[in-house]
Amino acid sequence: MNAEIIAVGSELLLGQITNSNARFLSNHLAELGINVYYHTVVGDNSERLKNSIEIAENRADLIIFTGGLGPTKDDLTKETIARHLGTTLAMDEEALESIVAFFERAGRFMTENNKKQALVLKDSEVLINNHGMAPGMLYKTDSHFYMLLPGPPKEMEPMFQFEGKPKLAKILNKEDVILSHVLRFYGIGEAELEDRLQDILDNQTNPTIAPLASDGEVTLRITAKTNTEKEAWELINGAKSQILDNVGQYLYGYDDDSLASKAVELLKEQTKTISAAESLTAGLFQSELASVSGASAVLAGGVITYNEDMKIKHLGLAPELLKEYGVVSEQAALAMAEAVRQKFNTDISVSLTGAAGPDAHGDQPAGTVWIGIATEEGTTAYRLQLSGMRNTNRLRAVKLALSYVIRTLIDGNARKI
Numbered sequence: 117m118n119a120e121i122i123a124v125g126s127e128l129l130l131g132q133i134t135n136s137n138a139r140f141l142s143n144h145l146a147e148l149g150i151n152v153y154y155h156t157v158v159g160d161n162s163e164r165l166k167n168s169i170e171i172a173e174n175r176a177d178l179i180i181f182t183g184g185l186g187p188t189k190d191d192l193t194k195e196t197i198a199r200h201l202g203t204t205l206a207m208d209e210e211a212l213e214s215i216v217a218f219f220e221r222a223g224r225f226m227t228e229n230n231k232k233q234a235l236v237l238k239d240s241e242v243l244i245n246n247h248g249m250a251p252g253m254l255y256k257t258d259s260h261f262y263m264l265l266p267g268p269p270k271e272m273e274p275m276f277q278f279e280g281k282p283k284l285a286k287i288l289n290k291e292d293v294i295l296s297h298v299l300r301f302y303g304i305g306e307a308e309l310e311d312r313l314q315d316i317l318d319n320q321t322n323p324t325i326a327p328l329a330s331d332g333e334v335t336l337r338i339t340a341k342t343n344t345e346k347e348a349w350e351l352i353n354g355a356k357s358q359i360l361d362n363v364g365q366y367l368y369g370y371d372d373d374s375l376a377s378k379a380v381e382l383l384k385e386q387t388k389t390i391s392a393a394e395s396l397t398a399g400l401f402q403s404e405l406a407s408v409s410g411a412s413a414v415l416a417g418g419v420i421t422y423n424e425d426m427k428i429k430h431l432g433l434a435p436e437l438l439k440e441y442g443v444v445s446e447q448a449a450l451a452m453a454e455a456v457r458q459k460f461n462t463d464i465s466v467s468l469t470g471a472a473g474p475d476a477h478g479d480q481p482a483g484t485v486w487i488g489i490a491t492e493e494g495t496t497a498y499r500l501q502l503s504g505m506r507n508t509n510r511l512r513a514v515k516l517a518l519s520y521v522i523r524t525l526i527d528g529n530a531r532k533i
Contacts, residue, residue, distance in 0.1 A: 117288060118151045120176035122168055124184035124193050125267055126159035137182045137265075137272055144281055149294050149341065150178065160190035166200055173260055178284070183267030185250035187229045194253070194264055198237055201257065205235040208242050211251040218249060237264070243279035247271045254283055261287065295348040296339045299359065300373055301366040302519045306334050312362045316355070323351045325359070332515055333375075334366075368522050375518035376404045382525040383414035383464075390521070391460035392418035393431055393452040395443065395469040396485065401514045416460040421452070431455040444471050444480040449497040453488030464524065465490045466517050467497075473506045485513045489520050493528070 121138050128135050138155045145152050154175065158168045165184075172179045184193030198205050212234035219226035233250040236242055243252030243263075248271035255262040263280055265272045301309060306329035310317060313336075317325055323340035336359060340351040360367060369378040383390055392401050402418050405411050421427040424443055428435055433451050441447040452467035466489060473482030483502040488495060500516060502509040 117149075117177045118153060118175070119145055119178040119180060120154045120156060120172040121152060121180045121182070122156045122158060122165075122172060123182050123267075124158055124160065124165060126161075126190070128157045128183075129159050136269055137267070140269070140273055141180060141182075141276065144276065145284075146337075146339070147294055147296050148281065148284055148288065150284070150288075160184065160192060162192050162196045165193065165196045169197065169200055177259075178261045178263065180263045180265065182265045182272055185233065185252070185264060185266050187227075187232050191232075194235065194237060197255075197262060197264065201237075201255070201262070203255075204238050206238045207231070208234050208236045208251060211236070211242065211245070211249075214245075215249045237262075241283065243275050243283075245271055245275055246278075247274050252276075252280065254280065293343065293345050293348050294339065294341045295345065295352060296337055297352045297356065298371045299336045299338070299356065299367060300369045301334045301336070301363065302332070302368050302375060302515070304334060304363060304366040305329075309334050309336075309363055309366075313359060316358055316362075320355075323348075323355050325355060332512055368519065374408075375515055375522065377408045379518050379521045379525070380405060380408045380411050380414055382522060384410070386463075386525060388463035388525070389414055389416045389460075391416045391456050391462040391465045393456035393465070393467045394418060394420050395422055395427070395452075395467075396472045397468045397510050397514055397517075398422060400510060401466060401468060401517055404514050404518065416462045418460070419456060427452065431459070442478055442480065443469055444477045444484055444486065445469075446486055446497045446499065449486035449488035450490075450495050453490035453497075454495050457490045463491065464521065466521060468513055468517055470500075470509075470513065472509045472513075483509055485509065485516075487513065487517045487520060489524055491524065 121141050123135050123138060127133050135157060142152045156168050158165050181193050184191045194205060212231060215230055215234055216226060236251060236253045237255045240253035240255040245251050248266055248268060250266050252265045252275050265275055306327055310327055323338050326337045328335045338352050338355050340348040342348045342351060394401055399420050405415050419430050421430055424438055427433045427443060431452055432455055437447055437451060448469050449467050452469060453465050457465035468487055470485030471477035471480050471482050476482050485500040485502055486497050488497045498520060502512055504512060
């Protein structure tokens with residue numbers, strides 16, 4: 117089965133929001149073995165949407181729509197599709213009851229146009245919306261399947277995962293098992309990783325191996341298709357073993373892991389705590405850790421010392437040290453990491469100082485970053501020379517610091533990246 121995803125909404129074309137729905141859907145459709153060859157974005161215009169549907173019908177068996185199911189006049193997805201398919205809209209009483217109940221619970225007045233959200237394509241299978249109001253739907257013709265989903269990701273993602281995806285799996289009547297396993301790497305570029313794995317990638321059949329680079333990380337998705345789950349895992353583990361023989365030193369996690377979640381996981385496993393002294397990142401490192409549920413068990417706290425005076429006042433750095441070496445230096449990074457570990461009495465601490473850019477900091481060029489890692493065994497500083505825009509450098513510095521924390525926890529010391 118081939119699919120096309122059509123995102124409806126002028127706000128997408130205006131750049132006001134990002135089309136994260138297409139990425140989510142493509143990811144899950146791939147797990148079903150459904151090929152996605154096109155992503156289309158169309159504004160809130162009935163005629164242009166109709167044209168997009170006609171084009172999609174010539175190249176896809178399944179067309180998935182996101183957005184345009186709301187109560188306002190510019191929400192016109194299901195009306196346009198109904199006219200195009202020569203069918204009508206019918207009120208789904210269960211959805212209407214749910215919408216009415218929502219307004220009653222919220223103590224808000226329900227306007228008449230909110231009933232529009234309960235309209236569905238006649239004879240379609242309704243997809244229940246447990247996280248919003250407008251239901252989704254799946255409509256079948258002799259030649260195509262049309263799935264309509266709400267636009268907000270917090271509604272669309274659970275609806276597809278728990279309502280839409282099982283229905284598609286049933287339509288495909290798959291006796292085969294399709295399993296995917298993601299390997300996550302940091303500290304190696306996509307080109308170098310592919311070069312090291314070239315023989316494996318050239319000879320892949322089942323399982324298939326797909327690399328993807330994102331925000332300085334590289335992932336490999338291994339997908340196996342077999343008759344049983346056991347056989348699928350045997351194929352995946354065989355491929356994984358080959359991959360790790362070549363690039364295992366850069367692996368940091370699997371599937372839904374992130375650098376932050378992996379760091380928190382390791383800290384919990386080792387019952388260790390962490391603190392941070394941040395200059396150029398201004399709290400981003402701690403914020404990234406705190407985004408992980410349960411981080412409070414390991415993140416003791418930290419300080420933001422953005423200027424020289426605060427480094428002296430709150431971290432106790434010697435003015436002579438900063439005068440001699442500067443705040444963007446190995447010596448400053450080492451002193452910051454040691455000071456904050458003592459201040460918060462943690463097992464490990466991190467310091468980040470540098471010149472984010474676009475201007476140099478004294479004689480240190482833009483993109484110069486020092487990361488300090490302090491433990492009971494000692495303190496080490498790592499110099500980086502980044503080349504991105506200001507905020508890109510700050511975000512990359514955070515990821516690099518997290519990777520050094522992970523390597524320190526795994527190996528006892530961090531390998532220079």
